[in-house]
Amino acid sequence: MQITLTINDKLVIWDVEKDEILADTLRSHGLLSVKKACETSCCGLCTVWVEDKSVLSCTTLSVRAHGKKITTIEGVSKDAEDFARVLTAEGSEQCGFCSPGFVMNVLAMKKELVNPSDKEIIHYLTGNLCRCTGYMGQLRAVKTYLGVQ
C-alpha cells in the first residue's frame, strides 16, 4: 500500500507492505543510518523521530507513520555533527553502531530537558544500549555538549 511521509523535510510517497516496519522502509530508501539490533524494542539503536519525538523504528509499522513527519540523523546532520564532535573527542563512540539512535535521542533530550542532572540524563538515555563504552564517556560527552556540570 502507499503511504505519504515527510522524511527529513521532504515529502515522499512510498509503497510499503502492510507488515513492513519503519526501520526496514527507511533503510530500503537509502537512509542507512538506521540500525536494527534487537527486534524487541530493547536497545534503542533504531531510534528516529516521528513528529519530533524519539520512536523505535524497529517496532513501528510503516503504515503507522502515514502522514507523519519522520526525521533520521541524515536530516539533522549539522546538530548531529556538533554532538558527534564532542562524543568522538571523548572516544566514546567506539564501534559507532549504536551512535545514530543514541545521537537522535541526545538531540531529542536537548530540546526537552533544561539543565538536566546526571540522573535525569541517565534516565532519559537509558533505553540506548551500548556494549562498548560502559557509558561513562558518553555521559561526559553529553554533559559537555549540554554545557552542564
Next chain:
Amino acid sequence: MNKVGMKSVGHGIRKIDGMAIATGKPVYTLDLAMSNALVVKILRSPHAFAKITTIDTSTAEKVEGVECILTFKDVPKERFTLAGQSYPEPSPYDRLILDEIVRYVGDEVAIIAAVDEKTALQAMKKIKVEYEVWEPVLDFEQALGHASVVHPEEDLHCNFDIGLQKEQNIASSYNEEVGDVEEELKRCSVIVEDVYYPQAQAHAMMETYRAFTSLDHTGRLVVVSSTQVPFHIRRQLARALQLPASKVRVIKPRIGGGFGGKQTGSLEAFAGMVTLKTGKPAMIIYDRKETFSCTTSRHAMRLKTRVGADQEGIIRAIDIQVLSDTGAYGEHAPTVLSCVGHYTLPLYNKTRAVRFTGNAVYTNKMPAGAFRGYGATQGTFALECTVNKLAEKLGMDPTEVRLKNISKVGETFLTGQGVLLGSTTLERCIEKGKELIGWKEKFPSRKLENSKVRAVGMAITMQGSGIANIGTASVELRLNDDGYFTLLSGATDMGTGCDTILTQMASEVLEVPMNHIIFNAGDTDTAPYDPGSYASSTTYLAGAAVVKAAEELKSKILEQGAKFLGVSVQDVEMEGLTVRTLAGEEMSLAKIAELTVLGTGKLQLVSSATHGMDISPPPYVAGFAEVEVDQETGKVELIDYVAVVDCGTVINPKLARIQAEGGIAQGIGMALYEEVIYNAVGKMASNSFMQYKIPCRKDVGKVRIAFEESFEPSGPFGAKSIGEVVANTPPPAIVHAVYNAVGVRVNHLPITPEKVFVGMQKL
C-alpha cells in the same frame, strides 16, 4: 623512546573514523551489500542431539523466488574449525558446513537462499526433516564418560595433540605441574579451597553477525564480513569450501563490536556456499535471537582451587582444576582452557609448587568460543576469590596479601620458563586503587541506617600482549607520488581504535601530521598478513611493526633527500614535511616523492615490517568495588568501581580510558546480571535482550579509571595491551564486596539478589 615531546603518541586524539561512525554514515557490512543480493536463511535443529534421517527440500524448492536450498548432502566433506586462530589451529577440526548429525538446538540443518527474506522463510517452512533423536549431554559436569558421545564421527581430527578423547566427550585436556603441589600444601600453615562457577556470557555486540558475498570480475569469492579475523576467515573458507585461498578475498569494513565473538567464523561459509552455487551475490544477517543462540558464548567453567600460604601470608602453592564447557563444537576449547592457567599463575611468584589441570568437554549446547579475557576472566574469578578467602583466614588485609606476593620487574615465576618480567606497576596500581576507593576507611564494611550495608572488595588481574611465538603482525608503508603516505595493515579495528593508534605511531616516527598518512586495513587482497584483532595483540605487535616500517622508510627518505640536496645523510633531518640540511637547505617530501616515483628507472620509497615476539608482556589491573547490599532483599547496588591499569605506555589516553570503562562494564554485567540459560531440553532460554540483560546506563554506577604507566622495553613506545585485561576484575571484586557486606560468598555467577538472599538465610 619515551613520550616527552611527542606530537601524536600519548595524546587523546579522536579516532580517524570517529565522525563518520558517530553520525551514521553507511560504512558497515550491511550498508555495503548490493541490493540485489540473495537473502540467506538457515533452517535449524529443534533438537539438542539428533541424526537427520530424511530431509526433503523438493516442495520448498518450488516456492517462487527460491534460488537454492542446501543440505548436508551438498557440502564438502572436509572437517574444519571455525576458530579464528593462526594455522595450524589448536582447535579440533570437528565441523562441516552442514552435518548429518545436529549437536545443539539451533545447529544448522539447511541453507535457504531466496530473492527476499519472506520467500526464504516461506520456503524454510516447507522443508521436511525427520530426525532420530538422541539423548543429549546437557550438564557439562556429566559430560565426561556420558553414554552419549557428542562427536562420534570418524573423521574428526586435530592439527596436533590437544588431549582430545572423543569417546569421553573430552575436546581437550591440559596438565601442568611444577614442584610437588601436594607436598607443598602439607607444609603450608594456611590452606583455602573452594569451587567456582563462572557462567556462560554472551558477547552481545550491538551489530549482530553478518556477511555479504559475491564473485568479482575474475570469478573470485569476495566476502565482506563483520569479522575480527579477515585472514583467518579467508583460510577457513578456503578449507570449508574447498577452494584455493587465492580464490577468496575477505574485506572487513567498520564493525559494530566483537568482543571475541567475531573471532569465530560463525556464518561466512553459508553465504559463501550460496554464492559459489548460484554465482549470485548473497547476504546473511543473524537476528538477535540467532546471535544469542547460534553463535558462541564465553566458556562456562567449574574451577576447583586450592591455595596454600605460610604464616607470613606468602603463597607457596596454587592448584587449579578446570572443567570447561565447550558446547557442541571445540572452537577455542584448548586455548581458552590453557589460558586459565597462563594468565593467573604468573601473578603470584613466591610459589614453590603450582599445578594447573583441566578438561574442556563437549556438550549439546551452543558452542563456546573466544570472549574478551579468554580464560583469564574465569581463572581470575576463581583465583582471586580464593586469595581473598586466604587473606581472611590469615587475618590480613587482602591488599597486603597481594603486595607481598605479586611478581616484580626482573623476576620470573614457576611456569615462566625463565622469562623475566619486563614491566609492572601493579604495586602502584593497588596503592592507587586503595586511595581512590577509600580502602582504609571503607574496608571491610559499614552498616547504613536503613537495612543496607556498604562494603568494598578487590581483585587483581593480568593478561598477555599478543601470543608469544605465534602472534605476528605485518605492515607496509610507502611514500606516495604526492608526498603523502599510505600505511597498509592487516590489523582489524572493531571499534577499538587501532586504525587510529597505529596511525599515531607512524606519524610520531615519520614526524608528519596524522592526516598525511592514509591508513588502509582490513582487506586480504591489499593488506599484509595479520591474524586479526584478538589476544590483546594489536597495539603491542602491529604497533611495533609500524614503528619498524616507519623507521625504515624515514631513513630511506633521509637518504634520498640527502642525495638530492647533495649532502651526506648524517647532515639531514626531517622537519615540517621537508628534509632539511644543517645549513637550512630543504626539499619537501612532495618533491622527493615526485623525484623518486616519476620518470624512468625510479624507485618508489616503500618499507615493510613483520613483527612477532617470543614473550607476551602482561598488562595489569587492580580493581576495587564498593557495593551497597540490601539485607532485606539481597539486592546488590554497585556504588563505585575503581580500576587502576598498567598497560605500559598509554598511546591514546582517551581511547585507553574508554576501553577500560567498557571492559569494566562488561565485567560488571558478568558479575551481576548476565547468564546464558538453557531449559530442560537444551533450548536456550536467554535469546533476547528481554531475557538476557546487559548493563544499561543505570546499572554501571560510577566507574573510575586511573593509569599507572609502566614502560615495557619490548613494546612500541613502551606500550603493552589493554583490550582484554580490563574485563577480568569485576566478578571477583564484586563477589568480595558482597561477602564483606553480608557474609555470603557467591561462587556461581552472576550474583543475583536471590542467591544473596538465600545465602543470608543460611548464615
